[in-house]
Amino acid sequence: MRPVPFFFDTFPRSRRPDYSRQRGEIRTRVAIVGGGLTGCACAAAFAAAGVKVVLLEADRIGAGGTAASAGLLRQDLDASFQETAKLHGLRTSRHVWQGFRRAALDFSAALRRVGIRADVTPQDMIVLSRGAQAGRQLQLQREYQARRDAGVEGSWLNARAVLAETAIPGSAGLRAKGEALDPYRAAVGLAAYAASKGAAIHERTPVLRVRAGRKAVEIRTDGGVITCEAVVIATGGLQDDLRALRRHFAPTQAWAVVTESLPAAVRRETGKRTTALRDMANPPHVLRWLKDDRVLFSGADQKPLPVRQREGALAPRANQLMYELTTAYPAISGLQPEWAWDFLHYGSPDGLPVVGPHRNFPRHLFALGHGRHGAGVAWLAARVLLREFLGEPHKGDELFGFARVL
Numbered sequence: 509m510r511p512v513p514f515f516f517d518t519f520p521r522s523r524r525p526d527y528s529r530q531r532g533e534i535r536t537r538v539a540i541v542g543g544g545l546t547g548c549a550c551a552a553a554f555a556a557a558g559v560k561v562v563l564l565e566a567d568r569i570g571a572g573g574t575a576a577s578a579g580l581l582r583q584d585l586d587a588s589f590q591e592t593a594k595l596h597g598l599r600t601s602r603h604v605w606q607g608f609r610r611a612a613l614d615f616s617a618a619l620r621r622v623g624i625r626a627d628v629t630p631q632d633m634i635v636l637s638r639g640a641q642a643g644r645q646l647q648l649q650r651e652y653q654a655r656r657d658a659g660v661e662g663s664w665l666n667a668r669a670v671l672a673e674t675a676i677p678g679s680a681g682l683r684a685k686g687e688a689l690d691p692y693r694a695a696v697g698l699a700a701y702a703a704s705k706g707a708a709i710h711e712r713t714p715v716l717r718v719r720a721g722r723k724a725v726e727i728r729t730d731g732g733v734i735t736c737e738a739v740v741i742a743t744g745g746l747q748d749d750l751r752a753l754r755r756h757f758a759p760t761q762a763w764a765v766v767t768e769s770l771p772a773a774v775r776r777e778t779g780k781r782t783t784a785l786r787d788m789a790n791p792p793h794v795l796r797w798l799k800d801d802r803v804l805f806s807g808a809d810q811k812p813l814p815v816r817q818r819e820g821a822l823a824p825r826a827n828q829l830m831y832e833l834t835t836a837y838p839a840i841s842g843l844q845p846e847w848a849w850d851f852l853h854y855g856s857p858d859g860l861p862v863v864g865p866h867r868n869f870p871r872h873l874f875a876l877g878h879g880r881h882g883a884g885v886a887w888l889a890a891r892v893l894l895r896e897f898l899g900e901p902h903k904g905d906e907l908f909g910f911a912r913v914l
Contacts, residue, residue: 511822514766514804514847515692516575525569525696530710532732536562538897539727539736541715542743543567544574545691546875546886548698549615550740552622553890555705559897562734563699563707564727566714566743570695573744573878576764576851578796578804579691580784581616582633582882583609583661584684587859590654595858596912598658603904604860604912605660609685611891612884616687624697631688631796632783634665634674634681638836644788645680652682661685675779676836688784688796691883718749720871738897742875742889744854750869756914757862757876759852761813762791763825764806765833765845766798775801777839785836786880793832794880803840805833818850825850853879857913863889864909865896873897874910 510517538554540547543565551563585608593601616628637645655662665673665681674681703709717728718739727734746754770778785795791809798804808825826848834841856862856877863875863885873896875889892908895901906912 509823509826509845510847511819511849512847513575513764513849513851514798515579515690516571517847519692525699527569527709527711530562530564530713530729530731530734534562534708534732534734536560536708536734536736538562538738538740539564539725539734540740540742541718541727542741543569543695543699543709543711544572544742545570545695545698545883546878546889547740547742548695548702549886549890550742550875550893551702551707551709552698552705553894554897555702555707557894557898559894561702561707562736563702563709564713564715564729564734565711568711569699569709570692573851573853574695575692576849577691577883578764578784578794578806579689580631580633580686580794580796580882581612581628581689581884582684582686583612583884584633584686585860586786586880586882588651589658589660590651592858592860593654593658600907600912602658602660603907607904607908608881608884608888609661611888612686612882614891615884615887616689618887619689619694619697622701624694624701626694626697627690627799628687629689630782631686632683633686634670634683634783634785636670636674636676636679636681636785636787638676638679638787648680648682648788673780673783674785675777683783686784686882689883694883715747718747720869725871738871738873740873740875740893744852744876744878752868753866753876756857757854759812759854760809761811761850761852762806763808763822763829763850764804764848765826765829766847767803767805767840767843768846770801770803770840770843774839774843778837787836795833795836803833805829807832812852822848822850855879861885861888861908862910862913863892864906866910
């Protein structure tokens, strides 16, 4: 069992990018902290618009939470539209859902347009209410009705339709359109595109301090100083300068496995294998079908373990996930995980992404609260933050930001 993320491990070593550390003093218009998919998407968008930009990544581009993710480009949010409407009102909820859907559609189109090969394929998401959990099925039906009444995309699947699609009996589901991609390939492709447009990319460059003044932002790294007009914070773990926000964006540790290739006899028992699945368990599980007839299965959410304990917890959590996978697909029993890893995902006060400026942090632009919402957050952040920086926000952009939650 390889204890590394599948998408990182299966990318050819000879083609992994190697960007320099940041050294000395640099002046630029925008600095981006975080070289995951969101940071790389922001770098690509800003550079393509002619904005001089520097991207800073503490480790390696795309090799952290991005490579560890499921790589789903879903067109809906991993949250309840019904509950969001109660909290924020119908207008705000509809705008956020529809804006997120447009961002997901635009993202896959943008990847194709600039020639980034990220293995983008159709893969809708079905949220399942499994078995005899009548209360959860009723909850899911109400969620579908709320979305339908608001004109938000989604279709209802009864038990017969779910069985035909997934081979899981006794379930009902809510289906939303979406795609799947290789998130690591997408990140390194966007970084390369940003560099071709003039962006400076620096890996292995931890940010030690960010100080915003009246006219500029000073960013101190372990190799030098960057002075810029604005800083984009596109990393989950917030540095000490932003510790006042940490309590609003708490991390959750989750685990993932990728199975060996399914034999033909097992494939016949697993349905069409064309849609990703998310159940309504607490905590939930997400299942994605990969090339070579493999399954990516994640879940087992918990409070983050100390770093020294994570290695020892990997095998038990992988075995736990494989058992939980067999409750949906008994035919998989006996197969082994070939990859297993842990990752952190960050919540938000209302469970939705938070993208935009904050009144208490001048010259800062934020992309936080990614959760399990998928790769669409990256392009949503890139477009909203670019418009904010250029002073050309669209009507409703503020609904994605801190004004909605704080």
